[in-house]
Amino acid sequence: MNTLTVSPSPHVHSGDSVKKNMYGVILALLPALAASLYYFGLGALIVTLAAVISCVFFEWAIQKFLLKTQPSIIDGSAALTGLLLAFNLPTNMPIWIIIIGSLVAIGIGKMSFGGLGNNIFNPALVGRVFLLISFPVQMTSWPEQSKNLTSYLDATTGATPLSIMKEGLANGESVSTLMSKIPSVTELFVGNMGGSAGEIAAVALLVGLIFMLIRKIITWHIPVSVIGTIFVFSGLMHLANPEAYAGPLFHILTGGVMLGAIFMATDYVSSPMSKKGMIIFGIGIGFITVIIRVFGAYPEGVSFAILIMNGFVPLIDKYIKPKRFGEVVKTAGK
């Protein structure tokens, strides 16, 4: 007779895996990648490949030679970090800078904390913010839309809607005059503006969100609370003084809000575990984003906002617990 396997229950598994989730997110990013290639052409391709390849390479090399563990690049998490890092970079970024950013993202952002599952901060954003403060010029000159399909480093650059707004307001111009220099809401929605590789096309990112919600990779809590908070907060300021503060649609459709809310803030490892915690986390990100955009020195604040809230996650998880069974309904039988 065969020997019988004995193990504790449950004896079946859903079949879900780390790999399936990681590749699921990568699939969800493909519409945004397509939009990026459509608007930026060659530059987008080079930046994306450089970031993905170098992130995967660094993870492999660190595991193989420094940690001497079995490399786990096959799980897709390093490729995902690379893709997200690329999406946060202008498409005329020199490859050597991308390699430095990838090393920081994987080496410091992820592996120094103990690898997948242990990093406190979103690795791609650690890489991105490191580059932003180290190479401010390269990180804030974005190629113009649809004009540079075959150029890369030599692309002609232009401003993003957020920087136009920031500088204009600083020069004493009013929101209504500035809005005429900025593409219409519909154009912003489809991504017809300057910006980082993967952040521009809200429509493509939303398709990715729907895909991830259907596949149950993420839940609605973080994206909705981030976008909702930015909409409400900036909307209230706009209502209070329409000439000094840009409108809510402008805020949610420009910069990294969609990419950040849908793909960066929802990173499993660096976001809270309970639904209530996720909403608090999302509200915090939305709030800090608007504060930085409106009152800070940088035109954009999504990356900083997410990193700051990443730091609060252990605290949120400690104090915000999921709703327990039998906690709410206290009524006993008559």
Add this chain to the structure above:
Amino acid sequence: MLKTFSLGGVHPEENKFSAGKKIEVLPVPEQVSVPIAQHIGAPSEPVVKKGDEVKVGQLIAKSTGFVSANIHSPVSGKVLKIDDILDASGYKRKAIIINVEGDEWDETINRSDKLITEISLSPEEIVKKIGEAGIVGLGGATFPAHVKLSVPPGKKCDILILNAVECEPYLTADHQLMMQKGEEIMVGTQILMTALGVDKAVIGIENNKPDAIAHMSELAKKYNGITVESLKVQYPQGGEKQLIDACIKRQVPSGKLPIEVGAVVQNVGTTYAVYEAIQKNKPLFERVVTVTGKSVTKPSNFMTRVGTPISQLIEAAGGLPEDTGKVIGGGPMMGKALTSIDVPVTKGSSGILIMPEKIATRKPIENCIRCSKCVSVCPMGLSPYLLMTVSDKAIWDRAEEEKIMDCIECGSCSFTCPASRPLLDYIRLGKGKVGQIMRSRTK
């Protein structure tokens, strides 16, 4: 929208291969081994000795406390010995071994199939008789039925809930029992309602059993106060607290029993046993057991005497498949992997599930990626990832604080975990430790 419980839950593949299979009566084996610990509570005390002649239904081991149960002989014949045998728990424990001779039943048992609807006993007499008949929860928990029916002073029960959910994948014993013994279950329900002094009963059935819902709803029309609730398929709906929540929207508080919210839950199989005990004077010594699995040639539902070696059931279902990797007593979510196929059927054996080797082994464990899926599926609203960590690091006060004792061990967390982490294994370890600490404190 169909009703279900409020928090978490999963939906494993149902695989109810034996769903349409009529209950077959399994022939009486040549020898039975009847364990004296088949229920939650104190083991029973044998009242027969080696060489004694016994009849079917005769008391062979008596209850040794309030939370304990009588055991009756499932066969007629001669007691061979009282000895330690390997049972479904994986341990060697005491059992009464009987060599079968003929099939002679105790004369007081009414063996006719005629339905008796009239209930002549008083509530106290019913509870007493259920206790005497050795009836325990047949859903798998094997908690003595008379204990649940004895409402403690100061508490009041206003509703009886019948567990006909059978939320474990593969198992179909309760389903078939409803299809074939629906009327008896209805009378059994009335008996339980009389015992509890309630005028309402709800039978909760998941809507993957539409035939049972239709059949039971039709029958319920003839009986006052019984309604059938069709529930959304969601595991672990058969958990007592989950079922109460699903059927009547009342949540049993942490650490409390269902009576706290005025409800008593009994399984349909138990209810059928109650009918037989009260109306036919037949103690509990046989039950319906599903034998099933992906490679089993003839998935079946058998009416089986307690003490029958499960190898005999497997034989009747077409034999042990070539690719067998694991044999489980119960369903795939909460059942126990057996160490041998010679262990006997007990009162709690709802099914025997035979799993092919390739799905019997676990996947390698990966790092926790904090995806929070274990938190979302936990029907008790706990944080399994955290309970695993604190159990691993032996931080028992924190485990208690995080309500580790609320865990019902449904396994939804381990089932879901993308990193294949053995969450429930660690939580069980923690529960054992914390339970010990809590008991030592009250001493």
